[in-house]
Amino acid sequence: MQSIILVGKPNVGKSSLFNRMAKKRIAITSEISGTTRDTNKTEVDIGSKKAFIIDSGGLDESDELFKNVKKNTLKVAKESDIILYLVDGKLTLDEEDRSFFYSLKKLNKPIALVINKVDNKKDEERAWEFINFGVKEIFNISVTHNIGLDELYDWLEQFLNETSLVPDEEQDLEDFLEHYDENKQELQFKEIDQNHIRVGIVGRVNVGKSSLLNALVKQERSVVSSIAGTTIDPVNEAITHQDKTIEFVDTAGIRKRGKIQGLERFALNRTEKILQNSQIALLVLDADEGFNELDERIAGLIAKYYLGVIIVLNKWDKSELDFDKTVKELKLDRFKFLAHAPIVSVSALSGKRVHVILDKILQVFENFIQKIPTSKLNNLIESATKAHPLPHDYGKLVKIYYAVQYDVAPPKIALIMNRPKALHFSYKRYLQNKIRKEFDFEGVPLIIASRKKGSKENDENG
Template sequence: MAKPIVAVVGRPNVGKSTLFNKIAGKRIAIVEDEPGVTRDRIYTEVEWLNYKFTLIDTGGIEPESEEIIPAQMRRQAELAIETANVIVFMADGKQGLTASDREIADMLRKSKKPVILVLNKVDTKEQSPHYYDFYEIGLGDPIEVSSALGLGIGDLLDEIAKNFPDGAGEDYDEEVMKVAIIGKPNVGKSSIINKILGENRVIVSDIAGTTRDAIDTPFTDGEDQYVFIDTAGIRRKSKIKEYVERYSVIRSLAAVERADVCLLVIDAKEGITEQDKRIAGFSHENGKGLIIVINKWDLIEKETNTMNQFTKDIRQELSFCEYAPILFVSAVTGQRLMKILDKIKFVANQNAMRIPTGTLNEVIGEAVLLNQPPSDKGKRLKIFYGTQASVKPPTFVLFINDKELMHFSYQRYIENRIRENFGFEGTPIRFIHKEKAGGDK
C-alpha cells in the first residue's frame, strides 16, 4: 500500500505550521503570529526510523465561522481528515481547552481514525497546568511538546508510527510492474485502463476530476504481473477550485513516486500544454520510466505527415525527455492500446538494466577518442573510468580529474553514446561525478 498520510489539524494559531516545519527539517509552511496564515494544506515526505509517511499541514479549523476563508479552511481540513491514516490534533497547552477544541474533537471522533492529542507550547519540563482538562474531550493521554524548541517531537513521532495500519509503506513484490497513469483531467486515463482490462473496474465519467484518489488495479498478462495506479487528473493550480483536487494532486504525485513506469496521457485534440510539461517533468525528476500516450487519436483528421508532425512537436516541447517512446491510441476504438502493455514491460526492463563495468568503459573510452573532452585555461577534462552505481533510474558514476571541467554538453554527449550502445529507451539516466583521489587536475 502507499505511504501513510498524517494530517496535523487544530484551531488557528496553536503552532501547527511550526510543528510541521520542525518535523520536515526545513521552513516550508509560512509561520506568522496572525491566525489563519496557512490557508492551504502543505505536504512533505517524512522518514522516522524505518517508516516513511506524508505529513500534511492544514489551515486552522474555526467550527462556527461562516466567513468564506475560514469556511474554506475548515472544509480543506475536513478533507485531510477524511483521507489521512493518522490525525495529529494540536491544542495550545498554555491557553488550555477551548470551546473550539471541544467541537474539533467531536469532529475527529466521528472520523473513526486514530487521533493523537498534542498540547503545544509546553516550553519547560513542567507539565501544563491545563493538562488534565483535556481528558474531558475523550482522546486519550495528551502528548506535550514545544514545536518551537523541538521538545517532545521524538515521542510524538513514535506515537504516530504506532498508529500506522498494518503493512503501511510496504509495496508490491519486486517483479510486479507498477504503472502510474498520469495527466490532466479528462484525457481518458481511466478509459484506457478499462479498455486494457476488458472490464469496468474504474469509474469513467466525462466530468473532469472524477477519480479523486489513486486507485490500484493489479492484474496479470500471461506470466507478467502489473498494477495500474490510476490517479486523479492534475490541474494547474490556478484552476483548482475544489480543495479535494488540491488533495488529489498530493495523491497523484505520490503515485508517481511509487511507480516504475509512468504513462503520461495527452489529449490529441488539445496537444501539448504547459501542464503536460510539468507532469512529464515530475516523472523525469523522480527517475521513472516514461511512455507518452496520445489518446483520442481517432478524433484527429489525418494527412500524410500528421503523426510525424505531432511527434516532432512533442519532441520539441518535451525536449528533456526525448528518451520517452510515443504511442498514438484511442481508448474508444481500442486502436494500438494492446501495444501499451508490451511497451510498459520493455521500458520497465530498460529502467532496471545494468551494464557491466568493463563494457561500459569500452564505450566511454571510444567516445573520448572520437570527441576529446573540453578544456579550460589549459586544463583538460579526464574521465578515468565509469561504473553503474544503481538502477531505477540507471545511475552512472564517472571518476574524473575536475568536476568544473565536466560541461553539460559533454555529459549529454556521453549519455547519447551510452544510449546508442545500450538503449535505455523510456528511462532517464543519471550521472554522478567524483574527483578521483590523486587525479591530475
C-alpha cells in the same frame, strides 16, 4: 527557489526573452529604449527544474531616472542566483557593456553573455567580436526566431537545484565507490522485484485516463464520465502480462493551479505520492484537443521523480494530427527533457492499439533495471573520448579514469575523473547520447555523476 536575472542595456531584448521563457506575454515590449523600469518576476520551467526569471530595467546612466533604474537592477542582481547579461548582436562591441559585465562578474555568481538578435550568418560573424569579452560562457540566440535557446536552457539547468526527490543520491554514490572493487565481476545493486511493475497513469482532467485503465485491464474498473475530474481517489488494478504483474494506478486529473478546488487539492497531493512510489508513468495526452502548458507541467512531475515514461496519445481516432510531426513537436519542443520517451497512439474507448502499451511497459521496465557490464561501458567511454576529446579546463588536461554503473531503477553511472567540475554539460550530454545509442535506454532517464577519486567533489546530471 533560485532566481535568474536578465541584465543588459536598454532595448537588447530582455523583456522579449523574459516572455519567451515564461511562455506568455507578461513584460511589455517595444522599440522604445527603457520600456522596462521596474523588475518583473515569474516562475518558469527550465528542463525538469523550476526557477524564477527576473526581467530588469536597462543599465543606463543618461538621466536621473535611468540611474535609479540601474541602481535597482544591480541591487536585484546581487540577490539573484544566476545572471544572464544580454547584448544586441547587431551592434558592435561596447566598452560600457564590458564594464557593466565585469562589475557583475565580481559577484562570483554563474554568469553568461547572451548575444541576442543573431538572426543570420552575417550576425553570427559579427557575434564573434564578443569573444573579446573574455568570458567562457557565450550564447548566440534569436528570441524572435527561437534560435539557440536550448543550449542556454541546458547551461542554466546545471546550476538549478534538483526538483527530483531521488533519496540519498550522494550517499548512494559514496557508499558504492567506497566498496567498489575494479576487479570484481559482479556488482551489487539495490533489490528490485523483477516480476512486479508499478505504473502510474497521469494527465490533466478528461484526457481519458480512466478509459485507458479500463481498456488495459479489460474491465470497468474506473468510473468514466464526460464530467472533468470524476476520478478523485487513486484507483488500483493489477493484471498479469507475459508472466509479469503490472499494477496500474489511475490518478486524479490535474487542473491548472487556479482551478484546483476542494477535494482535488488532496487528489493532487496523492498523485505526487503515487508517482513517488511508481517505476513507470503513462503520460496521457488528448490528441483530439491538443496539448498545452499544463501537459508540460505534468510531464515535469515525471522527470522530477526520475521515472520510466511512455507518452500515450489518446483519442487518436478523432485526431487530425500527423503522427511524425506530433512526435517531433513533443520531443524537440514541449518535452525535450522526456526525449527518450516512446510515444504510442491509441483509442482508449475503442481499445485500438492499447495492447501496444503493455508490451512497451515491459520493454521500458527492462531498460529501467538494466545493468551494463563495466568492461563494455569503459570501452564505449574510451571510444567516445577518442572520437571527441574532452575540452581542457583553462589549459589543464581533463581525464576520465574509468566509468562504472552504480545503481539501477533508474540507471546511474559514475565517471571517475581528475577534474569532475570541468565536465561541461554539453559533453555529458554527448556521452549520454553515446550510451543510449549503444545500450537500449528508451523510456528511462540516465543519470551521470562525475566524481573525483578519493574526495567528495562531484557533479551530477540526470
